[in-house]
Amino acid sequence: MLEKEKEALAKRIAGEITLSSDPGKTMRKWREIFGISQTELADYLGVSSSVISDYEGGRRKSPGASTIRKFVEALIEIDEKRGGNVIRAFSKTIEGELPTDAILDIREFAVPVPIRAVVEAVKGEVAANHDLLDRKIYGYTVVDSIRAILEMSSEEFLKLYGWTTERALVFTKVTTGRSPMIAVRVQGLKPAVIVLHGVKRLDELAVKLAERERIPLVVSKASNENELINGLRKLVEKTEKEF
Numbered sequence: 001m002l003e004k005e006k007e008a009l010a011k012r013i014a015g016e017i018t019l020s021s022d023p024g025k026t027m028r029k030w031r032e033i034f035g036i037s038q039t040e041l042a043d044y045l046g047v048s049s050s051v052i053s054d055y056e057g058g059r060r061k062s063p064g065a066s067t068i069r070k071f072v073e074a075l076i077e078i079d080e081k082r083g084g085n086v087i088r089a090f091s092k093t094i095e096g097e098l099p100t101d102a103i104l105d106i107r108e109f110a111v112p113v114p115i116r117a118v119v120e121a122v123k124g125e126v127a128a129n130h131d132l133l134d135r136k137i138y139g140y141t142v143v144d145s146i147r148a149i150l151e152m153s154s155e156e157f158l159k160l161y162g163w164t165t166e167r168a169l170v171f172t173k174v175t176t177g178r179s180p181m182i183a184v185r186v187q188g189l190k191p192a193v194i195v196l197h198g199v200k201r202l203d204e205l206a207v208k209l210a211e212r213e214r215i216p217l218v219v220s221k222a223s224n225e226n227e228l229i230n231g232l233r234k235l236v237e238k239t240e241k242e243f
Contacts, residue, residue, distance in 0.1 A: 006076055009090045013072045016110075023063055027071060028056040029112055032166065033138055034075045034086050044074045102147035104172065105140075105229050110239040112136035115193045115216055118168050121231040122195050124218040127202060128210035135216075137192045140168040140232055142225075149179050170195040170232070172225050177206035177217070185209055195220050197228050 013030050020026040031041060031052075038056075042049040054060040055067075063071070079086045116133040118140065119126060126133065148171070169191040171180040177196045184194065190213055196202070197220040210217035222228040 005087055005090055006080075009087060010072045010076060013075065014068050017063070017068050017071075018065075022058065024056045024058045024060075025111065027063070029138065030075060031056075033108075034079055036075065036078055040078070041071075041074060044078060045070060102144050102152055103141060104144055104225065105142040105232070107233065107236045108139035109137070109236055112138055113235065113239060115168070117235060118193060118195070118232070119218050121235040122170065122197070122218065122220040122228055123222050123231065124195060124220050126216060126218055128207050128217040129214060130216075132193075132214065132216045135192055136166070137168060138166050140170055142170040142172065142229055142232065145171040145173050145180050149183055165189055166192050168193045168195055170197065170220070170228065172197045172228070174198045175200055176203035177219075178203040181206040181209040181217075184215075185213060190215055192216075193218060197222060197225065 016030070017023050017026045031038070038049045038052045042052050045052075051060075055063060076087065114134050114136055118124070118137065119133065169180075169184070171177075171194070174180060174196040175198070177199055180194065180196065184190065193216040194210065195218045196206075199219050202219060207217060220228055222231060
């Protein structure tokens with residue numbers, strides 16, 4: 001299944017860990033992108049969960065090539081057994097194609113960033129759940145809200161999440177914010193933060209839904225979509241430099 005994609009993904013993960021100034025943090029990032037718990041990974045590798053915890057926390061020396069290889073193989077094999085969702089998502093990115101026309105931009109951060117960094121990047125104002133801004137996320141998706149709501153099937157809507165739901169969903173061409181929030185709630189998968197761009201008057205129901213779902217809701221004041229996307233891409237570049 002997707003042998004070339006698996007090989008490319010494995011090389012990317014191994015390369016990031018090997019070159020990282022904090023290999024443990026990078027291992028944790030990829031484990032969480034795959035949605036695998038420390039316990040599940042440890043069981044698969046035949047080690048105690050404390051070993052995984054020690055690597056991720058920097059309490060063990062940097063992993064050697066053999067450890068990195070086993071770690072990467074375990075992530076990919078576990079994902080395959082689950083249906084290969086992460087591998088498939090990665091295949092779209094290496095093809096250079098967006099999985100749906102509704103998606104204007106989709107990127108992953110080199111290292112996790114707090115939601116507050118995204119708020120700054122989009123020139124945002126927080127409308128709900130200020131207390132969750134320190135939560136770390138791994139990427140973002142910018143989507144044309146009109147196309148997403150009117151044209152996308154449930155299966156296509158799930159592609160908005162890229163490799164992980166721990167990301168920002170950024171909706172453009174928004175008038176009140178009600179429709180995007182309802183769409184997210186109906187789909188049943190919650191992003192880590194929702195950003196609305198183009199809001200003329202924020203609907204109270206949108207705020208209430210965000211509060212109920214415990215999703216930070218941010219209104220971007222970027223002057224246009226280009227400024228919005230450029231701000232997010234600069235944040236990606238910043239994480240790459242830190243990495």
